[in-house]
Amino acid sequence: MNRAKSIIVPSKTYLQLKNAWKLNHAKLSVIPNAVNFDLFPDASDKKDIDILTVCRLVKWKKVDLLIESSHLANKKLFVVGDGPELKNLTNLAQEFIFQSQHTTAIIGKLKNLDNFKI
DSSP states (O other), X not given: OTTOSOEEESSHHHHGGGTTTTOOGGGEEEOOOOOOGGXXXXXXXXXXXSEEEEOOOOGGGOHHHHXXXXXXXXXXXXXXXXXXXXXXXXXXXXXXHHHSSXXXXXXXXXXXXXXXXX
């Protein structure tokens, strides 16, 4: 990577890795992952969701803490995404659902937003 003219990372968190990777900070730029809000219908009148997260389901995203926190706060949580933690997070959500009326829905990977209904 040191031969690259520039390196683009999706978050400021990755900038912290410059020392571990021995990268020239001047080469690094942050361009966040984009969200096309035109794909989402106006949800201002919907009260079915308290918290929504859309992300890759990996350990360092700490979605398990979001599931636990939403349970403690008695909030409805929807998790959209896929990754190596999908099964673990689904199991964790099921444990909390059995304990109370708390709702956590692990939606998984969405291929087409047109068919997504909450």
